[in-house]
Amino acid sequence: xxxxxxxxxxxxxxxxxxxxxxxxxxxxxxxxxxxxxxxxxxxxxxxxxxxxxxxxxxxxxxxxxxxxxxxxxxxxxxxxxxxxxxxxxxxxxxxxxxxxxxxxxxxx
Amino acid sequence: xxxxxxxxxxxxxxxxxxxxxxxxxxxxxxxxxxxxxxxxxxxxxxxxxxxxxxxxxxxxxxxxxxxxxxxxxxxxxxxxxxxxxxxxxxxxxxxxxxxxxxxxxxxxxxxxxxxxxxxxxx
Numbered sequence: 001x002x003x004x005x006x007x008x009x010x011x012x013x014x015x016x017x018x019x020x021x022x023x024x025x026x027x028x029x030x031x032x033x034x035x036x037x038x039x040x041x042x043x044x045x046x047x048x049x050x051x052x053x054x055x056x057x058x059x060x061x062x063x064x065x066x067x068x069x070x071x072x073x074x075x076x077x078x079x080x081x082x083x084x085x086x087x088x089x090x091x092x093x094x095x096x097x098x099x100x101x102x103x104x105x106x107x108x
Numbered sequence: 109x110x111x112x113x114x115x116x117x118x119x120x121x122x123x124x125x126x127x128x129x130x131x132x133x134x135x136x137x138x139x140x141x142x143x144x145x146x147x148x149x150x151x152x153x154x155x156x157x158x159x160x161x162x163x164x165x166x167x168x169x170x171x172x173x174x175x176x177x178x179x180x181x182x183x184x185x186x187x188x189x190x191x192x193x194x195x196x197x198x199x200x201x202x203x204x205x206x207x208x209x210x211x212x213x214x215x216x217x218x219x220x221x222x223x224x225x226x227x228x229x230x
């Protein structure tokens with residue numbers, strides 16, 4: 001089955017840049033979406049179609065996808081960005097949606 | 109404003125059934141594919157099932173295939189998940205999620221409900 005691997009945790013200082021990776025076989029051939037989930041809340045989409053930002057999502061969130069790795073970048077990280085982040089992609093071989101393993105972002 | 113409100117969760121014994129509902133508002137429901145996603149408390153997200161705008165295309169994760177049935181009633185702006193032969197490992201928060209396309213494939217989930225907790229235990 002298709003797997004998307006993320007680092008379990010990322011730590012960043014306020015105002016610095018956090019990069020969260022999502023790795024999967026030929027992931028660059030797929031469209032990747034990213035979700036933010038704060039404790040006790042539902043997931044919120046922060047990036048879709050690799051690099052598109054939904055309305056209402058701050059400009060500090062950006063995305064890229066190439067080769068086997070998609071990356072979510074938070075530039076100028078704020079304390080409110082502390083959350084779990086998940087990538088999502090469609091696996092055409094199984095016709096399933098696959099989520100990444102999730103990354104806990106801590107703003108120290 | 110898009111709103112998705114799940115209901116029907118609760119405590120159920122292994123082997124029994126439960127039906128989840130999702131009431132949708134704030135958008136033209138029959139224009140979009142819809143999905144169920146679950147999350148074991150403290151764990152990651154897992155796509156469970158999805159269907160196209162007209163129920164013509166339906167898919168299930170291997171973990172629930174043959175036990176769960178997804179359906180929708182476009183006249184009632186509602187999505188359902190019939191869960192049979194429940195197991196302890198089905199214990200999770202179940203989220204209703206809206207697609208951005210009429211189909212269920214090659215899409216993403218742009219809005220989510222607040223989730224409903226299903227606990228399978230004797």
